Amino acid sequence: MFGFQTTMLSIPELIRKKRDGGELSDDEIKTFIRAISDGSIQDAQTGAMLMAIWQKNMVSREIQTLTREMMSSGEVMSWPPEWKGLVVDKHSTGGVGDKVSLVLAPALAACGCKVPMISGRGLVHTGGTLDKLESIPGFNIHQSAEKIRDILESVGCCIVGQTEMLVPADRVLYALRDATSTVDSLPLIAGSIISKKGAESLCALVLDVKFGRAALYKDLEGAKELAQLLVETGNGLGIRTSAVLSRMDATIGRLVGNSLEVIESLETLKGKGPEDLMELVNTLGGVLLLMAGLASDITEGKKRISEAVIGGAALSKFQAMMEAQGVANEAARSLCSAHTDYFKVLRKSEHQLELETPAEGFVADVDGLVLAQVLHKLGAGRSKAGEPVNHSVGAELLVSLGQRVKKGAPWLRLHYEDPAPTPDQINRLQNALTVNDGTQTHHEHTLVKELLLPN
Numbered sequence: 001m002f003g004f005q006t007t008m009l010s011i012p013e014l015i016r017k018k019r020d021g022g023e024l025s026d027d028e029i030k031t032f033i034r035a036i037s038d039g040s041i042q043d044a045q046t047g048a049m050l051m052a053i054w055q056k057n058m059v060s061r062e063i064q065t066l067t068r069e070m071m072s073s074g075e076v077m078s079w080p081p082e083w084k085g086l087v088v089d090k091h092s093t094g095g096v097g098d099k100v101s102l103v104l105a106p107a108l109a110a111c112g113c114k115v116p117m118i119s120g121r122g123l124v125h126t127g128g129t130l131d132k133l134e135s136i137p138g139f140n141i142h143q144s145a146e147k148i149r150d151i152l153e154s155v156g157c158c159i160v161g162q163t164e165m166l167v168p169a170d171r172v173l174y175a176l177r178d179a180t181s182t183v184d185s186l187p188l189i190a191g192s193i194i195s196k197k198g199a200e201s202l203c204a205l206v207l208d209v210k211f212g213r214a215a216l217y218k219d220l221e222g223a224k225e226l227a228q229l230l231v232e233t234g235n236g237l238g239i240r241t242s243a244v245l246s247r248m249d250a251t252i253g254r255l256v257g258n259s260l261e262v263i264e265s266l267e268t269l270k271g272k273g274p275e276d277l278m279e280l281v282n283t284l285g286g287v288l289l290l291m292a293g294l295a296s297d298i299t300e301g302k303k304r305i306s307e308a309v310i311g312g313a314a315l316s317k318f319q320a321m322m323e324a325q326g327v328a329n330e331a332a333r334s335l336c337s338a339h340t341d342y343f344k345v346l347r348k349s350e351h352q353l354e355l356e357t358p359a360e361g362f363v364a365d366v367d368g369l370v371l372a373q374v375l376h377k378l379g380a381g382r383s384k385a386g387e388p389v390n391h392s393v394g395a396e397l398l399v400s401l402g403q404r405v406k407k408g409a410p411w412l413r414l415h416y417e418d419p420a421p422t423p424d425q426i427n428r429l430q431n432a433l434t435v436n437d438g439t440q441t442h443h444e445h446t447l448v449k450e451l452l453l454p455n
Helices: 011-019 026-037 043-056 060-071 100-110 129-134 145-154 168-179 186-199 220-236 258-272 275-291 298-310 313-324 329-336 368-380 423-432
Strands: 088-092 115-118 157-160 204-211 240-247 351-356 361-366 394-397 410-416 433-436 448-452
Touching: 011 026, 011 043, 026 060, 026 168, 043 168, 043 186, 060 168, 060 186, 060 220, 088 100, 088 115, 088 186, 088 275, 100 115, 100 129, 100 157, 100 258, 100 275, 100 298, 100 313, 115 145, 115 186, 129 157, 129 258, 145 157, 145 313, 157 313, 168 186, 186 220, 204 220, 204 275, 220 240, 220 448, 240 275, 258 275, 258 298, 258 313, 258 329, 258 394, 275 298, 275 448, 298 313, 313 329, 351 423, 368 394, 368 423, 423 433
Parallel strands: 088 204, 115 157, 204 240
Antiparallel strands: 240 448, 351 410, 361 433, 394 410
16 A cells, blocks of 8 residues: 555564564654554554553653654645644643634634644543533534635634544554553653644644543643653644643533533623633633734733634634534524523433532532533443534533532532432532631632743
């Protein structure tokens, strides 16, 4: 297929070399990725190589080559010359209630950027960005490269799934990483994330790397190590890359679950968004505008993003994006109108259940991970690729951290269908809430902890 002649090591010898701690040459990594692309390698061999990489790690040069070869395994997008410097995107390592993309992409488009956001489906707690958008009837996440270019030309942003031709090597590796328990290997994480962004031919990329109880990394140090590797790998591919380290303990915003998160995103685009969500949107957007040369510093960038959201320009872009991606004009207009019944367009769950606070006092904590795990079991997420999700399952947080509550006041509204929550799940949810009966505890409201910007 590739006409690739070599006298180099065979695949079993490459696996042995990595297993024994050797560094693979650029050509050897190329051989491995090409064998995946043309199907000449067995799954067992790919799995063995993934485990060898997991155990022995890779040096910076190997990671760079792995990422570049993965990126080049399929088609790489190309953009008109007049978009030079304006094509940007963001990636988040995932969080509970993380609906940032739905607000950020149209806000960036309103500020003059082109945002070809190629997103994923959720495999962890709740749905991913694509699942959230698919809860809008008619929203089509499958678009050809030509159609993506058209939407970017007319709207400025689109949110789509990975096309068949984009980074095919990653699809193979991604599926096998799950099956071989090598998901948490730093070189493989960097290769997967950055190769897909590289294939978008971006000028600038910002990464939202989460740490905390409901994140992949529980502590700031682990998250920072990943962030630095991602920034280095992105910059090595010629994409101006920076990272924001943000806290992920409770939930982002008040609503969790696919269609509920669409509602909160629309409320945010109407200028009524929660502070924590807007902090992330403004910071990530501000960094991208700075890197794209559309703002002189982060403060100006944040201000421009905030104005695009509060002033309604981002909402208009979101409506145009929905219509360009298949949503009926009437439905898109209804969702974006000032006083709308969202459930006329979006599906509402058959049942709601309110949980009550066990005591009087101040809300000290809400464990976002527990919330996500229970919702996952009730159908809001998926355990393996290809499983359907129930878009209407979710939860509304009716209290905020630091708020004074009376005993018996509702604190959580659960939206569910089939299965109904078990007594054990309801008990787990109740235990996710911590109420201090004494004094009000101070809460650090800011989620953003640190910025890693390119020099």
